[in-house]
Amino acid sequence: xxxxxxxxxxxTAHCGQRGLGVLGVAALLTSCGLQQDIDVELPAYPAQLxxxxxxxxxxxxxxxxxxxxxxxxxxxxxxxxxVQVVLGGPAGWRDTLRFAPALDPITQKAYTHRxxxxxxxRPGDVFTLDVTDEQGRHLTGTATMPALVPIDxxxxxxxxxxxxxxxAYVLVxxxxxxxxxxxxxxxxxxxxxxxxxxxxxxxxxxLNNGREFTLGTSYEFAPNDTLVVTLxxxxxxxxxxxxxxxxxxxxxxxxxxxxxxxxxxxxGGLGVFTxxxxxxxxxxxx
Numbered sequence: 001x002x003x004x005x006x007x008x009x010x011x012t013a014h015c016g017q018r019g020l021g022v023l024g025v026a027a028l029l030t031s032c033g034l035q036q037d038i039d040v041e042l043p044a045y046p047a048q049l050x051x052x053x054x055x056x057x058x059x060x061x062x063x064x065x066x067x068x069x070x071x072x073x074x075x076x077x078x079x080x081x082x083v084q085v086v087l088g089g090p091a092g093w094r095d096t097l098r099f100a101p102a103l104d105p106i107t108q109k110a111y112t113h114r115x116x117x118x119x120x121x122r123p124g125d126v127f128t129l130d131v132t133d134e135q136g137r138h139l140t141g142t143a144t145m146p147a148l149v150p151i152d153x154x155x156x157x158x159x160x161x162x163x164x165x166x167x168a169y170v171l172v173x174x175x176x177x178x179x180x181x182x183x184x185x186x187x188x189x190x191x192x193x194x195x196x197x198x199x200x201x202x203x204x205x206x207l208n209n210g211r212e213f214t215l216g217t218s219y220e221f222a223p224n225d226t227l228v229v230t231l232x233x234x235x236x237x238x239x240x241x242x243x244x245x246x247x248x249x250x251x252x253x254x255x256x257x258x259x260x261x262x263x264x265x266x267x268g269g270l271g272v273f274t275x276x277x278x279x280x281x282x283x284x285x286x
Contacts (some may be wrong), residue, residue: 049270050066055087064109080135083113083133087130141273145275149277169219170221171217183205186202191228227283228280
């Protein structure tokens with residue numbers, strides 16, 4: 001049908017030209033359905049060690065060691081073999097973590113290596129990480145425990161809606177230290193930290209240095225909700241790592257996004273090694 005309509009448009013041409021024109025247009029329209037598969041050969045990169053370690057004072061150190069895989073490979077974790085993990089700390093403290101894969105019952109996250117005793121750490125203490133494997137790969141990291149920034153108040157207020165629609169917002173206040181360059185992570189979990197947080201964002205003191213911070217939520221919590229409020233004080237390397245992970249997630253598979261790489265806090269591989277400094281409060285909204 002489309003060819004007949006096109007032939008009318010060419011009706012003022014000679015008969016031979018008309019036939020050629022119709023055949024040419026028909027061939028053009030037919031070719032639109034063709035496709036060509038192109039195999040793109042991705043460059044091969046050697047697998048790198050990947051580490052994820054968050055030290056916490058008073059808790060036994062836990063760490064996950066995996067390795068990178070090809071971009072289009074099966075997303076299941078790849079565990080390197082014969083890995084030695086050594087932590088170092090103040091006054092010559094050392095701990096060789098044993099290979100003991102398990103699931104943390106609190107965070108619901110898996111780990112591959114675990115220490116032998118709770119970590120003793122104070123603000124300003126420096127810890128080191130040294131990871132080697134049977135292939136000769138060597139990953140290192142250094143982390144300093146940030147100072148604790150305490151939560152001053154946690155308060156909430158309900159809206160004036162009917163009982164079935166009552167919701168509360170939450171406000172958290174704390175004092176930013178006088179020196180510039182402080183980074184935070186603010187989270188609110190409902191019932192337990194093993195669940196995904198209801199609120200999770202990362203403020204910094206670039207525009208509010210040395211002043212009181214007030215962090216808040218929308219009207220999203222119901223009467224009798226149990227909330228776990230956590231304020232982390234981060235070092236810059238860990239804050240940059242988290243931002244780079246968010247950027248990489250946003251860019252992955254998005255043809256309009258700028259490419260983004262992970263800003264690791266370790267050398268000789270990828271990943272993060274940090275000491276967590278936080279205060280946590282549990283409140284019941286009433």
